[in-house]
Each structure stands twice: as C-alpha cells, then as structure tokens.
Amino acid sequence: MSLSRKRRKELTRLRKSADELWNNQQEVLERVNALAREASRQAGVLTREEVVPKVRESYDQIVRPKVQATQELAEGVRHQVVDKVLPGIGTAVGTLMSVGDVAHDARIRAALNRVRFQKPIVVQKKGPGAGTYIGLGVALAAAVGVAYAVWQTFRADDELWVAEDEPAAATSVED
Template sequence: MDFDRKTMRDITKLTHEAQRLWEEQRDVLNQAKDMALDASRHAGDVARREFLPRARALYKGAIQPNLSRIPWQTIAAAPKRSSNPLVYVLMAVGAIAVAALSYAAWQTLRADDELWVEDEAE
C-alpha cells in the first residue's frame, strides 16, 4: 500500500510506541512473577513457623487423646467364595447366545445378490 509521508510517520510513531509498551508490560510481568515467588516463599515460612506447631499441639492435646479412647476393631476379611459349576454353564450359554445373534446379524446385513429380483422393464 502506498501511504503519504504523514501517514507513514504516524505508523512508525505508533509502532515504536507499541514496542515500548510491550517491553514495559514484559518488565511489569517479570516483576510480578518475582513478587509472587517471594510471597509464596514467605507464606511457606510463616506456615512452617506459626501454623504447623499450633496444628501439632492441637492434635496432641485434643484429637489424639479422643482417638485413643475409641475401641478400634479390625474388620475380618470376607471368606473367599468358591465358584459354582452353574456359573460356567451360564457363561457357555451366554457365549452361544452372542454367537447366534452375531450370525443372525451377519446373515441379515450381508449383500446377497441372489435374493433380490430385478424389476422387469415393460
């Protein structure tokens, strides 16, 4: 495209301004990333110094004694059930039924040219 000098000058000026803004945004994002990492480190330190000891003290003082009073019982494993011969018979009948249905579907959907009778032209 052909632009006059004034338009080209404005386009160049806008291009430089956009480039400068892009670099500023990149710098701001880098600073924000550094601040977020620093805040994360400080939050972890505070949690380790303040929260964790309080949570341990609460557990040892209030929760653990109450848990030790509960009579825990182990649950006995359910006895293993033996297989019934009827299960194998039913599996065989099911397999035969699936095979029969598959064969019927194949017979229905196959292309058999001998079954079709052409219309006679009059």
C-alpha cells in the first residue's frame, strides 16, 4: 500500500503520540501500584495495632465468659444425666428383666391360672394427673433455661466493635 508523504508524516506523529500516551499510562499505573502497596502496608499496621487488640479484648471480656458458662451448664447437665438418670434407667431395666424371670416361674404361672377365672377389676383413668403437669413444667423450664443460655451466648452486642476513642484526624498518604 502506498501512502503519500503527508499521510506517512501524520501516521508517524500519531504513532509517536500513541507511544507517549502509552508511556504516560505506564507511569500512572506504576504510581497507582506504589500507592496501593503503601495503603496495604498501612492497613496491615492499623490492623495489628488497633483492630487485633480490640478483638482480643472483646473476646476475653464477652465471648469467653459466656462459653465458660455454657460449658459449666453442659457439665452440670452431664452430671445429672450420668449420676441420676442412667442409674434409674439401669434399675428399671433390671426390674424388667427380673419380672421376665419371675413370669417364667412355675409357681407364678400356677397362681396366675387361679386368678384368671376371677372377674377383672377395671380401673378407669380420668385424665392426666398431677405428675404429668409437673413433668411438663420441669421440661418447659429446662427448655427455657437452655434457650436463654443459647440466646445470651449468641446475641449481638452493639458495643462489640465501637471504638471508645475516635482519632482526631485521619492521616493521609502523600506522594
């Protein structure tokens, strides 16, 4: 393709202008990268000096005591189950097994055969008794206690991230 001398000069000027623009953009990008590195470094320093100590302090003052209280509650529940509920279940199973052994005894079978011919006594149940309501009340109280402990553990604390002393003036990064 043949171009006139005038067009070649215009194209040469245009190419020089594009190269100059490219070089200027590269310089701007280098400055932006340097500024971003400095901002990242400053953010790291700010995090180490300000944020991490406040998070640690908040954890030690707010979260750790609640976790310890929850662990103590769980230990108390475990103690109650191991020391009171499981022995009762063991006793009930043992009693059931002994009743099964007694049922196979020939003397008991003979006594039962004599009683079969008598008219059975029917006891009519009138409805749930006081024990049912007491049991429901205890279960409800336990559920409310556990729900309250969980709520206290996981509730949002508005003062958790609020800084007590606000900085007087923000520092700026200068080139």
